[in-house]
Amino acid sequence: MSEQPVLADIGRAVLSGDEEACRMLAGQALAAGLSPLVVIDGGLTAGIRTVGERFGRGEVFLPELMLAMMAMKEGLKVVEPELKKLKLEQKSLGRVLIGTVKGDIHDIGKNIVATMLELNGFQVLDLGIDVPARTFVERARAEQPQVVGLSAMLSTTMQEQKNVVEVLKEAGLRGGLKVVIGGAPVSQEWADSIGADGYGANAELSVQLVGHLVGARSAPGARA
Amino acid sequence: MAKLFGRGRGLEYLTHRQVLDWHQYSLWLLETVGAKVGWEPAQKLLAEAGCDVDRASGIVRLPGWLVEKALRLAPGRFRMGGRNPATDVVAGGLEVHTTGSGNCVNVIDLDDGAHRPGTFRDLEQMVRLQDALENLETCQNPITPSDLPRKGLYVKAFEGMVRNTGKHLINQAESGEEVEDHVDILAAAVGSRQDVLRRKLVSFVCCFKSPLTYGEENCRVLFECAKLGLPLLIETDPISGATAPVTLAGLLVQQAAELLFGITMAQLVRPGAPVFFAHAPTVMDMRIGAVSEGCPERSLYYIYCAQLCRHYDIPSCGVPGTSDSKANDLQSGIERTASLVTSALAGYNLLYSAAGTINGVLTSSLEGIVVDDELYGFVRRILRGIDFSPETIEESLEVIGRVAHTPKSFLTERQTRDRLRAEHWIPSIMDRRTYEVYAASGRKGLLDSARDKARRILEEHRPPPLPEGAQAKIDRIVERAQTR
Secondary structure, three states: OOOOHHHHHHHHHHHOOOHHHHHHHHHHHHHOOOOHHHHHHHHHHHHHHHHHHHHHOOOOOHHHHHHHHHHHHHHHHHHHHHHHHOOOOOOOOOEEEEEEEOOOOOOHHHHHHHHHHHHOOOEEEEOOOOEOHHHHHHHHHHHOOOEEEEEOOOOOOHHHHHHHHHHHHHOOOOOOOEEEEEOOOOOHHHHHHHOOOEEOOOHHHHHHHHHHHHOOOOOOOOOO | OOOOOEEOOOOOOOOHHHHHHHHHHHHHHHHHOOEEEOOHHHHHHHHHHOOEEEOOOOEEEOOHHHHHHHHHHOOOEEEEOOOOHHHOEEEEOOEEEEEEEOOEOEEEOOOOOOEEEOOHHHHHHHHHHHHHOOOOOEEEOOEOOOOOOOOOHHHHHHHHHHHHOOOOEEEOOOOHHHHHHHHHHHHHHHOOHHHHHHOOOEEEEEEEEOOOEEOHHHHHHHHHHHHHOOOEEEEEOOEEOOOEOOOHHHHHHHHHHHHHHHHHHHHHHOOOOOEEEEEOOEEEEOOOOEEEOOOHHHHHHHHHHHHHHHHHOOOEEEOOOOOOOOOOOHHHHHHHHHHHHHHHHOOOOEEEEEOOEEOOOOEEEHHHHHHHHHHHHHHHHHHHOOOOOHHHHHHHHHHHHHHOOOOOOHHHOHHHHHHHHHHOOOOOOOOOOOHHHHHHOOOOOHHHHHHHHHHHHHHHOOOOOOOOOHHHHHHHHHHHHHOO
16 A cells, blocks of 8 residues: 555555544544645555455455445545645545435435445535435535436335426536436436436446546446 | 354154154065065175075065164264365264265256266366365265276276365265275375275265165175275165155155165174265156156155154265256256255255256256355355344344434444354355346346356366375276276
8 A cells, every 4th residue: 555554554444444543543644744645545545445446356345345435534534624724635536416315215225326436536425315306406506516316216206306307407507417316216218218317227337327427537446 | 173064954744753653664664575685795694684584586674673773883973074174074963064966977068058978077177166166065976977988987087086176075886896996096195095984085875776676786885885984875766656656655664664774784794884864766757757856755755854864863865956957947946946945954964966967967067066056055044044142132232223213324334244244145146236237247147157157166276186196096096997
């Protein structure tokens, strides 16, 4: 990972999903004078990349991956204030707004997709569950994402995906903004019929889809 | 240390009283109808032990007390060793163990899918594949190769087995000398004849003819093997309606009598000789006169015999998981799974010969072997049951309390990560993807994944090597058998 022992330690803390150690080691690294970007690239991201590769090879499974992601985020919380102070920006392949549509409180699939997007270098803004259409509009306006992801688990709530697409259009936000959908009952045909830009059949394909839509050169080393 | 595959869960149909009756009916058969023995030294040994022997007809009538004595002498558990000691298994009790593919004559070619006679190369590949597959614990001769000289066929086959696996080996022999050939080959491979015998590195199948007929060749093998103390799979394969009564109870009584006779002979040769109650009973499909290896009656035979063998405290061995289908298809999946699951739950000790086979155990395939390794892993998970300990439940209650009514899911709980592998069976080739991913993969299904896995293992896996100079010694023993 790096010749800096503390960076290797951060990577290991991410691998083992140890939030406490991630926070502590990230603080130590900054105190030792390392640039916040180096702490992210050489420690936190390097660790999560390794987890992603192992996941891709079937050596570790979803819980390890998600715990590692949580640990990495804890480390990031320590580093981000320094980043802001120095007016530095974290590299990102693109910004994705994601949420489960109104009337639907299922979020496991959405969370897995969000994790895989983050793992692959996207910045993810997760609005949670039961998200009204107007919230998607307000946040899309404020955060300027390239992609909005709409999750629905039920054959009833998938109708709300159609509504959100229409409301975004009415708000004049569909210019550069891509909308993708996912969830057990939905399909490519449904995406086409409601005017969405794509359908992610699983986490891996969702990452590929978003990568394709934002024109990222190399999305995705990971698999789902 | 011998590994545990699984323990049966005591699936039983009979009362204790019925098991005792079954035993008495079988003894009555041996005392009145008797067994026909076609080898003079066996007749002599049986006569000396107290049997009523008619030299002219070869009919031997066995007193019940002699069988009871033999049952007390036969061991309830014994260890079957492998050249690689980590693969040793212990037969007996409620323990369930497995064997790979057994004694087929045809194969489905891995590359072009053709159904063709099996060769020595197929045998070597299947054995090497099975050496790498953890749910196939011991190795039977998978193929009777069509391209070997007739003389010493099983000895040459055994050479291919020894070279390609470190697991316990099961084969058949055509004479007492061939049993010795096997021991000599293994002695060259492990460096000591004592080790071969003490660790029981090889077992022999001794298959007699129903009803109650004991031919010379198999008697010779039984005597030689028992003398050496090597495990014997004493087997008959009665066909309900053809070589045994159409009533399944009648078949089971005849079957028990047949095997008790073989077991008694083995104990007379050497008290304490390790023996299996081995059998592959079938029914005849009376519409066409075909023998069915995939029938539901197969499951019943094994459930009932597992209970009888536990009463005898003698390891049971049979061939559940077989199919009459001509392809690795849905029929084959139904037949093999039904009999495997029921036999395993009944605590049948050695599930042998079936892995990878179709066509009534006449055809085997590399992809079928990989699929069955997966199926055996599936069954193994069922046998293990659920950890229902108070500790596990308490720990889980805490987790439920942490997650319920919060935005969190159990996916991000440490318990999920830490106990996942013990709780969930993780398949190797079963397809659980979404339809779209499957379609995008070019509709690759189970058999495609199995073929890929077989190719990868054949390319990468190296079985434990033989010591320097062993191969030359082994080749000389094979030549001796082929020119005898």
